Amino acid sequence: MPLACLTDFQAFARERLPKSTWDFIEGGADDSFTRDDNMAAFKRIRLRPRYLKNVVNVDTRTTIQGEEITAPICISPTGFHCLVWPDGEMSTARAAQAAGVCYITSTFATCALEDIAATAPRGLRWFQLYMHPDRQLSKQLVQRVESLGFKALVITVDVPKLGNRRHDIRNQLDLKLNLLLKDLHSLKERTSIPYFQMSPIDSSICWNDLSWLQSITRLPIILKGILTKEDAELAVKHNVHGIIVSNHGGRQLDGVLASIDALAEVVAAVKGKMEVYLDGGIRTGNDVLKALALGAKCVFLGRPILWGLAYKGEDGVKELLNIIKNEFHTSMALTGCQSVAEINQDMIQFSRL
Numbered sequence: 001m002p003l004a005c006l007t008d009f010q011a012f013a014r015e016r017l018p019k020s021t022w023d024f025i026e027g028g029a030d031d032s033f034t035r036d037d038n039m040a041a042f043k044r045i046r047l048r049p050r051y052l053k054n055v056v057n058v059d060t061r062t063t064i065q066g067e068e069i070t071a072p073i074c075i076s077p078t079g080f081h082c083l084v085w086p087d088g089e090m091s092t093a094r095a096a097q098a099a100g101v102c103y104i105t106s107t108f109a110t111c112a113l114e115d116i117a118a119t120a121p122r123g124l125r126w127f128q129l130y131m132h133p134d135r136q137l138s139k140q141l142v143q144r145v146e147s148l149g150f151k152a153l154v155i156t157v158d159v160p161k162l163g164n165r166r167h168d169i170r171n172q173l174d175l176k177l178n179l180l181l182k183d184l185h186s187l188k189e190r191t192s193i194p195y196f197q198m199s200p201i202d203s204s205i206c207w208n209d210l211s212w213l214q215s216i217t218r219l220p221i222i223l224k225g226i227l228t229k230e231d232a233e234l235a236v237k238h239n240v241h242g243i244i245v246s247n248h249g250g251r252q253l254d255g256v257l258a259s260i261d262a263l264a265e266v267v268a269a270v271k272g273k274m275e276v277y278l279d280g281g282i283r284t285g286n287d288v289l290k291a292l293a294l295g296a297k298c299v300f301l302g303r304p305i306l307w308g309l310a311y312k313g314e315d316g317v318k319e320l321l322n323i324i325k326n327e328f329h330t331s332m333a334l335t336g337c338q339s340v341a342e343i344n345q346d347m348i349q350f351s352r353l
Helices: 006-016 019-026 033-043 088-099 113-119 135-147 166-170 173-186 207-216 229-237 259-270 285-293 303-312 314-335
Strands: 045-047 062-064 067-069 073-075 102-105 124-129 153-156 221-226 242-245 275-279 298-301 348-350
Touching (some): 006 303, 019 173, 033 045, 033 259, 088 102, 088 303, 088 314, 124 135, 135 207, 153 207, 166 173, 207 221, 229 259, 242 259, 259 275, 259 285, 285 314, 298 303
Parallel strands (some): 073 102, 124 153, 153 221, 221 242, 242 275, 275 298
Antiparallel strands (some): 045 348, 062 067
16 A cells, blocks of 8 residues: 555554664653654644635745755754665665755764765755864864765754653663664775764854854854744854754753744744744644744754655655655645745634644
């Protein structure tokens, strides 16, 4: 039976993957309240369609950081893709290139960055960076990804320390992931994987460190994990190029706002001075439309990409992206939008339920 929606891929992946891998992908922090609220929050938003509008030619294209994408649906940074498919991030990169969307490669990629770039040379790629305590190592990596054609640097700001992920503690997954990375490091063809991946994330990084990053790269800098107007205003002050509103899929601090509930506050705070994107809880084309109506330029998918990868590798990710892009196209047509630019806040209202 063909898969018809993103949650069909989720069900398949749950059956196929080992329990510890599934728990790693799906797990949230503490009680997983925020993880679940990311999705529930979209259901509290209702659509207000407009009819008798010409929607013969619906155009889902848009741009992010000046680069055209086929739809405002891109791929969030997630690590360890080789846990769910043999060639991991290379399959993800090829699928993103075929779909014409952006793929943010994680610091914790299990394929060499050179291989990812080579396997999808025309793909739009950004790179997600966790800062290393040794700034020289971070500088080398930034310069390396810039030379490989990555088009932006995404700094994850919500991980000064890993969240309390109970499933991973019970499964002793930290040990298994360390063994995986050691195995990859031992292979000659994997020697170009960043060798500091085993090291701790720098918990001392603060706003003033952004000027150092800006001094070593020409790439636009995007901050991932902003949830408040105060931090959004600081992002403007420090001249970053974009914000991804995100709570790390509910994997860091449990009890924070759902991403979609934090979006409007952040959009209002930046006052059009930078692009704002959203990550977390997107499962349907309607969800994409709601995020754009609240001011997001684009949304990013995390867990669903891993579900698609577990299904059929590159083909599974392509199939999943095609389904949600088609859903979004339908959502646009059924609300009376010919172009992404026509999507606005008048198209939604918050339920009182």
